[in-house]
Amino acid sequence: MSSSEADLFTLRRGASPLIVSVPHSGTALPAELQPRLTPLALRQPDTDWYVDRLYEFVPELDATMLVARYARYVIDLNRPPDDAALYAGAARTGLCPALSFAGEALYREGAAFEVPAAEIQQRRARYWQPYHDCLRELIAATCTRHGYALLLDAHSIRSTVPRLFSGRLPDINVGCNDARSCDAATVDLFRTRLAAQRQRSWVIDGRFKGGYITRHYGQPAQQVYAVQIELAQCGYMDEAVAQDPALPGPDRARMAPHQALLCELLRDWLSSRRAPAVSA
Numbered sequence: 001m002s003s004s005e006a007d008l009f010t011l012r013r014g015a016s017p018l019i020v021s022v023p024h025s026g027t028a029l030p031a032e033l034q035p036r037l038t039p040l041a042l043r044q045p046d047t048d049w050y051v052d053r054l055y056e057f058v059p060e061l062d063a064t065m066l067v068a069r070y071a072r073y074v075i076d077l078n079r080p081p082d083d084a085a086l087y088a089g090a091a092r093t094g095l096c097p098a099l100s101f102a103g104e105a106l107y108r109e110g111a112a113f114e115v116p117a118a119e120i121q122q123r124r125a126r127y128w129q130p131y132h133d134c135l136r137e138l139i140a141a142t143c144t145r146h147g148y149a150l151l152l153d154a155h156s157i158r159s160t161v162p163r164l165f166s167g168r169l170p171d172i173n174v175g176c177n178d179a180r181s182c183d184a185a186t187v188d189l190f191r192t193r194l195a196a197q198r199q200r201s202w203v204i205d206g207r208f209k210g211g212y213i214t215r216h217y218g219q220p221a222q223q224v225y226a227v228q229i230e231l232a233q234c235g236y237m238d239e240a241v242a243q244d245p246a247l248p249g250p251d252r253a254r255m256a257p258h259q260a261l262l263c264e265l266l267r268d269w270l271s272s273r274r275a276p277a278v279s280a
Helices: 003-008 039-043 117-146 184-195 212-217 239-243 252-272
Strands: 009-012 018-022 064-068 149-157 172-175 202-204 224-232
Touching (some): 003 009, 064 117, 117 149, 117 212, 149 252, 172 184, 184 202, 184 224, 184 252, 212 224, 224 252
Parallel strands (some): 018 064, 172 202
Antiparallel strands (some): 009 064, 172 224
16 A cells, blocks of 8 residues: 555554445545635534444454545545436435535535536546445455455444434435345344344344445455445444544444444454455
8 A cells, every 4th residue: 555545544564254344434625725715614513423433343353444534525435426316306415515414514515515527537536436446446456355345334323313303313324326236135134133132223224225435346246245334323322422523432342342343243244255366
């Protein structure tokens, strides 16, 4: 990984077929962008708080983990490069958002401001493309080594965001693009494992069916099986701290049950897909 790439994301390489992508837990902001943002934007309330830490068990699975450093307000790595809508009829958050999830202005120019097309193009080349180039290479290398790849796109969000969805989200929201980004065996495994526990509510292909990463890279016919997990933040943290610029560290005791369940899910997914490795 080059020094410029190291500034954009962290990469932990593993030897197993599992790749964990974490595109939204980063909080870095370019120095030139910060003066243009509102105080609310600088607090970054729409961050996927501590998701990278929730998956700290990844080395136990010998999995690969790719974590973005920059905030989603710079550019959203889980949106299509052409900014096409992912959910018809739903409020959009955009490739380079100008509004928060709650509809508040992120730029000092006000709620009507839109990031200019030329600036979006620059950000796409600087931040979006290297992440996806790396992810594509990791998937290809994994398929060469094992004959297939398992891709988990890891996210979280506040449990209630009226502009984006009604009511309170289930604790665990599994998305597989209406069973198109993975095979039936994967969907059945997640359903069986989640139904066997009683601590967390869950749904498969509910409000969140997977974003660009799940939909684009999940190609079962090419032996790439992709699943998104979107966690309701109230299950593992105090959501109020996301509104506070002086964030405390994560509550490890509160995170531990989630980590244990996620680790079990991914370990079972790996075990269910074991196959003879392909010679390099």
